[in-house]
Amino acid sequence: MYIPLKPKGASTILLVAIVGISLISNAAGADFDCKNIKIGNFNFNLSPLNKEYRLSSKVYTPPTYTNTDILINPCGPLKVDTSLPAIDRCEDNTWICRKVTNYKQDRPLVIEVGTMAGGQKSSAPHFATDQATEQKPSEFHWKMDGTTVEGNQWSTDILFKCDTNGKNDDNPSIRQYENGHLKLEWSVPAACASESGTTPDKDKKPDNDKKPDSDNSGSGDGFFSTLFTLIFVCLIIYFGVGMVYNYLSNGYQFWREFPYLCVDFGRYVWDRVSGRNRGGYSVV
Structure with missing residues (x-):
């Protein structure tokens, strides 16, 4: 006999979102390169x-x-x-x-x-x-x-x-x-x-034979590494939230609220990545 469970509301998605944002923040700190500022x-x-x-x-x-x-x-x-x-x-x-x-x-x-x-x-x-x-x-x-x-x-x-x-x-x-x-x-x-x-x-003395592209390769690698990390974390959050809500509310309520959840979560990720919620200086 199947007994549907009542959804636990925003607490579940909030937990998943916090985990995802933590992974993004840790990746940002780990990407700091003292050689290329x-x-x-x-x-x-x-x-x-x-x-x-x-x-x-x-x-x-x-x-x-x-x-x-x-x-x-x-x-x-x-x-x-x-x-x-x-x-x-x-x-x-x-x-x-x-x-x-x-x-x-x-x-x-x-x-x-x-x-x-x-x-x-x-x-x-x-x-x-x-x-x-x-x-x-x-x-x-x-x-x-x-x-x-x-x-x-x-x-x-x-x-x-x-x-x-x-x-x-x-x-x-x-x-x-x-x-x-x-x-x-x-x-x-x-x-x-x-x-x-x-x-x-x-x-x-400066080495004129050195190719200029070699100095900037580390910067490009760091950018793509951060980009792939963001995509990977967002996919985990997307599927995690979908599975949880499908299980708790049999799918209907989740897909009804999904567009609003995406908008709120997208704003939160953008604030974190763009540095609006972080203390300190920004490059001027």
Whole structure:
């Protein structure tokens, strides 16, 4: 004997949609390529900075002193120090971590630790420049949101400046820190733009025999990879929603509501992909 079940309404499709959007967001974060950053008509290669940098400062308040450490990797998440208790370290997928430790008679006490950038698998920086994008920018902004503390969204804004006389091992400097918002300045050769997508090397002569198409192949591959991922996820959601509604409502109610569901879901996916709901800078 067949007993029809009552449909559970929008909760089922909402669950399927959330899963699909999560897959899209994770794919977007995984596609970030530090070697091929495009701003306007120019490319930047920050891969020489793909390592951990540390900024430290000390304040003496006898009989104690306080250390403030900021760990930075502009190209990806920091390595997790599993030797520390979870409460004394930043969350997973953190790109920039700020930690404040107080010492009394050499006994450490962590009094503050927070994710200044990252914290989500889908985290990726946003880039922008205040200069005209038709001309080669001499500086640009790297920006990413971090954790949220009592309704306040922490964030980091790094002002990269092209410095052909500097070294990529040079640390950034702190411009400002206030209410969970960190501003840094970083002058390095890796911040210099090029039309070919490679960072200029002052000690190396340009190779005129190299084919220009080889530098942009990675960008094309990343685009098509993201496109196919979007199509695949949308197909999964389409068939998943169809099967669920066919089972719960014997098909009739689903197809009656399907056009409206498609419109709502399409708007939601468009907002996510176009970046309307994401914090940070957009390229200007």
